[in-house]
Amino acid sequence: MKLRPVLLVVLLLSGFYYVTTHSSSTGRLFPWLHPASDADTGSNTTSVSGPGGSFQLTEASAAPAFDTEEQQNIAVYKKALPSVVNITSTEVAFDFFYGSVPQQGQGSGFILTKEGLILTNNHVIGNAERLEVMLSDKHKYKARRLAADNNHDLALIKIDAPNLTPVTLSNSRDLVVGQRVYAIGNPFGLNGTMTRGIISAIRSIRGPQGNPIEDAIQTDAAVNPGNSGGPLLNSRGEVIGITTMIASNGADQSSGIGFAIPIDTARAMLDDYAKYGYIRRPTLDIVTLPIGPDIAEQIGLPADYGILIERLLPGGAAEKAGLHGGTQRAYQGNIPVMLGGDLIVAMDGQEITSPQDLSAAMNSHRAGDTVTITIFRGRKRMDVKVTLGDARNQQQASSAQST
Known part of the structure; x- marks a missing residue:
């Protein structure tokens, strides 16, 4: 009777020994004890030998599927x-x-x-x-x-070339921060480079030439010199913006902050070209002087911000609307200026504190649109309706500081 427990223990140990030494090698009874083979991992083991010795390499048996x-x-x-x-x-x-x-x-x-x-x-x-x-x-x-x-x-x-493939244009009205975007271009001359990121913000900025860019698309997709002019794409491969500049902080390479012009801004330009054969930029046909608190106090203006009309371009939009240019010659440092003209402080209810503000407000209009300009004439505040002109020669308009 006392030998029965001993025999039972011996029997159990013998069975365990048999299972672990015979069945585990085949994995028939306990597949989880079976060591992974090349077939299980989708790999092959190959032997390489030479003067330096021999060794084994594990190679994938097939390219894995993309996620x-x-x-x-x-x-x-x-x-x-x-x-x-x-x-x-x-x-x-x-x-x-x-x-x-x-x-x-x-x-x-x-x-x-x-x-x-x-x-x-x-x-x-x-x-x-x-x-x-x-x-x-x-x-x-x-x-x-x-x-x-x-x-x-x-x-x-x-260009004149056969078999061209045009892009698909989306819109930039409903873009959301966090949305995935792709930039494709030629950074540092490396053709066909794609980077990926998200929309980090949508904000107004100054472009490379100091021009205002309304609703610019900020992204952390890597953008470098050479990317300028390339497309910013959504996850369907549609163009939502034109990659334009980077915030480099002095380093001429990506810092994780790039900007793109929204494609809707470009659509207005394309519409003008299709309809007229050139770009119809709206203009007031004026030469202006920016006004700040110091200048306003010196010349006794009723507001400490805005832009003062120095001169009206003959036959231009402002002259036709009855706005007044300056009549009193003065000097700002060594630069002659004309004082006494109307002081523009708003357009369509939007406050105008600088020429850049006026330019940004004009970006939402086209030549031929009628806008309401709020001015001070002397101490009198008044609204004037102006039909915007057509600035065909941008270089002359820029050199004359007109808006």
Whole structure:
């Protein structure tokens, strides 16, 4: 009787020994005890031998399937890449001995139509005497400038090439912070580079030339020199903005803060070009003097902000509406100015404290629109209806400081 428990223990130990030494090697009874094989992990083991010895390498037996996020990234890239171009602009500068020296710059752009219309930033092409566009298939074509909107830093150029793939334009009205975005361009001349991020904010900023950009799209997608003019895309590969600038803080590379012009801003430019063959920028046809508290106090103005009308351009919108320019010559430092004109303080109820404010307010209008300008004439505050003019020559308007 006393031997029975001993025999039972011996029997159990023998059974355990048999199971662990025989069945576990096949994994038939306890598959979780079976060591993972190459077939289980989707890999193969290969032996490599040579003068330095021999060793084994574990290699994947097949390429793994892409996950959902990777599939989306790849789909966006494949859809948009054929429409993104590299733009090389060549200007002629002069050295110390007045010899001509070609200077080149690079940027990006994207194809709008099968006929070869390309949208980019105006600062990408600048005053270039020669433009060259390289497609994603490495074919190069000469380009010609069609139109520019300096206030919005946008430009249209055209190439003559077959089998072009235009982008799909979305809108920028309903963009949300946190939304995923993609930037494709040619940073540092590296063609066809895609980066990914989110919309970090939507805010008004100053562009590369100091021009106001309303509702600019801020993103943490890596943007570097050469990305300018390229598309900012949503997760469906549709264009929502034009990559324009980076906040570099002195370093000429990505700092995680890039900005894009909203595509809706470009649509207004495209509509003008389609309808008129040029860009119709609205203008008041005036030369102005910014007013701050110090100047306002010195010359006795009724408000310590706004822009003072120094001069009316003959036959322009402001003159036709009955606004008044300056009549008293004075000097601001060594610069002559004209005082005594109307002081603009608002447009359509929106406060105007600087020429930049007025420019930003004008961005929502087109030539021919009628706006309400609030002014002080002397001490009298009044509203004046003005039909905006058409500033066809942006360079002259800029040099004359007109708005």
